[in-house]
Amino acid sequence: MKKARRRIDVNLDELDRVLDGAREAPLSESDHGKLRDALHALAELLVRTRNTEKTSAVVGKQEDSQTGTQPDNNATPPPGHGRNGAEAFGGARKVDIKHQKLTHGDRCPECGKGNVYGQKEPKVLVRIVGQAPLAATVYSLERLRCGACGQVFTAQEPDGVGTDKYDETAAAMIAQLKYGAGTPFNRLEQLESQLGIPLPAATQWEIVEEEAQVIKPARDELIRQAAQGTVVHNDDTGMRVLMLKRDPSDERTGVFTSGIVSVGEGHKIALYFTGGRHAGENLAEVLKKRSAELPSPIQMCDALSRNVPKLPAGVEILLANCLAHGRRQFVDVAENFPDECRYVLEMLGQVYGHDAEARERGLTPDERLRLHQERSRPVMDKLHAWLEAQLAERRTEPNSGLGEAISYLLRHWQPLTLFLRKAAAPLDNNIAERALKRAILHRKNALFYRTLHGAQVGDLFMSLIHTCQLCGANSFDYLVELQRHAQELAACPAEWMPWNYRETLERSVSLPDSAEL
Numbered sequence: 001m002k003k004a005r006r007r008i009d010v011n012l013d014e015l016d017r018v019l020d021g022a023r024e025a026p027l028s029e030s031d032h033g034k035l036r037d038a039l040h041a042l043a044e045l046l047v048r049t050r051n052t053e054k055t056s057a058v059v060g061k062q063e064d065s066q067t068g069t070q071p072d073n074n075a076t077p078p079p080g081h082g083r084n085g086a087e088a089f090g091g092a093r094k095v096d097i098k099h100q101k102l103t104h105g106d107r108c109p110e111c112g113k114g115n116v117y118g119q120k121e122p123k124v125l126v127r128i129v130g131q132a133p134l135a136a137t138v139y140s141l142e143r144l145r146c147g148a149c150g151q152v153f154t155a156q157e158p159d160g161v162g163t164d165k166y167d168e169t170a171a172a173m174i175a176q177l178k179y180g181a182g183t184p185f186n187r188l189e190q191l192e193s194q195l196g197i198p199l200p201a202a203t204q205w206e207i208v209e210e211e212a213q214v215i216k217p218a219r220d221e222l223i224r225q226a227a228q229g230t231v232v233h234n235d236d237t238g239m240r241v242l243m244l245k246r247d248p249s250d251e252r253t254g255v256f257t258s259g260i261v262s263v264g265e266g267h268k269i270a271l272y273f274t275g276g277r278h279a280g281e282n283l284a285e286v287l288k289k290r291s292a293e294l295p296s297p298i299q300m301c302d303a304l305s306r307n308v309p310k311l312p313a314g315v316e317i318l319l320a321n322c323l324a325h326g327r328r329q330f331v332d333v334a335e336n337f338p339d340e341c342r343y344v345l346e347m348l349g350q351v352y353g354h355d356a357e358a359r360e361r362g363l364t365p366d367e368r369l370r371l372h373q374e375r376s377r378p379v380m381d382k383l384h385a386w387l388e389a390q391l392a393e394r395r396t397e398p399n400s401g402l403g404e405a406i407s408y409l410l411r412h413w414q415p416l417t418l419f420l421r422k423a424a425a426p427l428d429n430n431i432a433e434r435a436l437k438r439a440i441l442h443r444k445n446a447l448f449y450r451t452l453h454g455a456q457v458g459d460l461f462m463s464l465i466h467t468c469q470l471c472g473a474n475s476f477d478y479l480v481e482l483q484r485h486a487q488e489l490a491a492c493p494a495e496w497m498p499w500n501y502r503e504t505l506e507r508s509v510s511l512p513d514s515a516e517l
Contacts, residue, residue, distance in 0.1 A: 172479035229262030233432035240448035284309035329405035
């Protein structure tokens with residue numbers, strides 16, 4: 001039986017009096033009780049805040065219908081040390097060390113009878129060292145002066161030194177820290193200053209602004225290829241731009257960062273757009289670049305009308321709504337309607353379980369559709385009948401929290417269940433919400449963009465960095481190579497995407513050898 005919560009009224013002025021009095025004399029019994037109740041209430045609030053939206057956390061554990069006991073979710077986890085193996089360090093420098101005394105085929109020094117042979121797997125050691133995000137090298141070039149004519153002779157600087165103070169790796173690291181990790185320029189300035197590498201915030205901005213102009217063709221190509229996706233997710237979040245000039249006829253006051261994630265053949269693309277437009281308007285601009293020969297894309301978003309693009313006549317999309325948003329309506333009222341919400345959450349849990357099975361089995365979109373039609377459709381049909389009965393038979397007050405949650409599902413039932421009718425239709429919009437966390441992190445740490453131009457630079461780097469994350473590419477290495485091959489990028493940006501730039505680099509390295517042949 002769920003323990004009822006005791007209501008505790010907390011008077012902050014009273015607590016301040018209790019704490020001030022504790023400095024001079026021991027707490028009285030009544031003051032001790034007040035302070036204890038307040039601390040317990042705070043602890044309970046923190047525990048409830050940390051809870052996830054899992055069904056067991058929202059409505060408690062369901063007792064087994066046969067044994068009357070609760071399932072054991074505290075089973076011993078499989079053994080493992082939890083540390084990363086050497087293969088996880090993809091960006092590490094690799095060093096091969098030969099045996100100091102023996103080579104392949106030598107006589108065994110232990111028995112003197114057999115020969116030693118190389119093992120398939122070498123012994124691997126990982127050594128991790130600390131270093132500053134940005135490092136500097138000071139070159140002192142010797143100068144010699146002729147005593148007769150006064151001519152000064154200066155030592156030749158090393159290759160690549162002297163033409164530009166900041167290397168491509170410096171620009172890539174600043175962009176990675178600022179737009180990938182959410183480190184504001186002033187915090188990086190303080191950190192580098194403490195490490196003996198002064199780098200003013202204004203200089204950091206100049207570096208990334210110049211870098212953005214060089215690698216802009218990659219972002220433009222991402223937009224073009226995102227428009228060809230099979231499924232496009234979109235959503236937006238609030239943002240602040242201090243110096244945003246608007247058209248006098250524009251009555252809008254809000255500023256948003258829209259996140260668009262396009263899922264196509266074999267890869268995912270993330271795009272960010274900051275300004276006065278909503279997510280639907282930004283998606284409409286992207287879809288203008290879509291090839292006319294392609295079929296209508298699936299658009300996944302929540303049920304807000306501003307997320308739906310207004311497309312020209314003849315251009316259509318297949319609208320899908322986020323099932324997680326519909327589920328969350330019941331999570332929010334589960335404390336007041338535990339039994340009804342448990343039923344809905346467990347029914348939806350079966351659908352998510354089927355989708356997880358499809359991923360684990362590596363099913364194709366058509367195979368996944370058949371799986372949902374066979375297993376999830378009966379569940380959703382049963383849930384739909386139950387929802388309608390709640391309102392038709394007056395089991396639930398329509399204006400209550402539960403009634404509003406039920407009405408939300410019924411009102412958007414068709415787009416919420418597109419996954420039962422269309423191959424590749426997702427269940428939810430979680431991938432777009434996760435992408436927006438990058439923009440939210442920037443807003444949390446840096447608070448705002450100064451100008452719209454600054455926001456566009458941030459959008460460019462976030463798009464490239466998050467696309468690298470979705471594709472499993474090294475975003476720092478990617479930004480470096482885009483700068484080093486700026487001319488090739490401008491000539492053929494499609495060959496410099498996060499998922500294929502490594503192959504392009506390998507081809508460019510092998511070209512001189514083939515020419516010699």
